Amino acid sequence: MKKITLIAFVLFIGLVKSQAQVKVSPGLRGGLNVSTLTNIDDNRSKTDFYIGGLVNIKFNKYFSLQPELTYSRQGDEGREYFGNGYNYRYVNYELNYLTVGAVAKFNIGGKGFHILGGPSLDFKIDDNYINSSPENFDLAIVGGVGYTLPNGLTFEARIKQGLIDIYGYDGINNDDNYYYNDVILNQVFQIGISYTFKVK
Template sequence: MRKFIVIVFVFIGFVKSHAQVTVSPGLKGGLNISSFSNFESSDPKTDFYAGGLIAIRFNRYFTLQPEVLYSRQGAEVREYGVGGFGYRNLKYELNYVSIGAVAKYHFGGKGFHILAGPSLDIKTDDNFPDYEYNPASVDFSITAGVGYSLPNGLTFEARFKQGFIDIYNYNGLDDDYYYEDVILNNVFQIGISYTFKVK
């Protein structure tokens, strides 16, 4: 952890010395509303995400924001009970460390902005039954959204995050498995962040 902090501050110093930019580390967190595509008898699951960021503002209009987040995802599902009789309600959990970056465009150089960018999501744990399922260890996602930043460093954002790797690591090449059967992570996020001014 200490090495990571040193690397972050060295990076901030390097960028500030080579360009007329504003570099601001920060913290963020918020609400996840997650679900699975093509998963029968399922409902969205609510949980949270939290982590850190570095907002690199190159000018009034453009910001690049690397992020490292802990994201709790999954879905509320209904399955057949033991012996195939009746249903049982389960909360499937897939938790990730998401390493990514978003590019932001600020309209008129002011607070309102749009954003988009990729992330690599590394699974930290899940609660899927070992004898039934084996979730994939990584996911690749694209995030898009809108937000508004205040002069005091607070930012409010709404994002949609779409996974592109089947949660069971299916590659779409098996004869009895079709692309419409691929199960993907879908996450709607509402959150707030705060960036610190670095002199």
């Protein structure tokens, strides 16, 4: 009985110490979006920005979990035809989201360089589409690399891949009598910085 009590006590002390090592730091993030939509002919990437907040939960020097709330301006540049139908110009098609996500960050060797990955649930705030109505939400997967300085400043590059067909095109075009089922997904390359505040 004494041995069981001793083992339980040692495990309890170890648990308390491990919990005491957890550090929670709020922060801000922002940067550049280079976004596009897949499977659309003759479209181009659109450049815009993202900005938001984060909470970095550092369990040890190797691993942390980072919930994030971000305003992300996405979309693409598409052709708009006018006149006789042969003239066109490129216009910005906007898909603006409020994204709720969390990334797991793995620090290589416990140092500043890290890899990251995690899910993102995106709620559409607005868009400027006239002839179509994109879905009101998207589910995405995020992956990337980064480097954190000792002062809490982090530089990151990420790829965000949408998983939901934002138009839901799947059917038959009665005018031309052909089937179409191209999946149109959000795709975003992000490069930016973040800063976590030290909390005593």
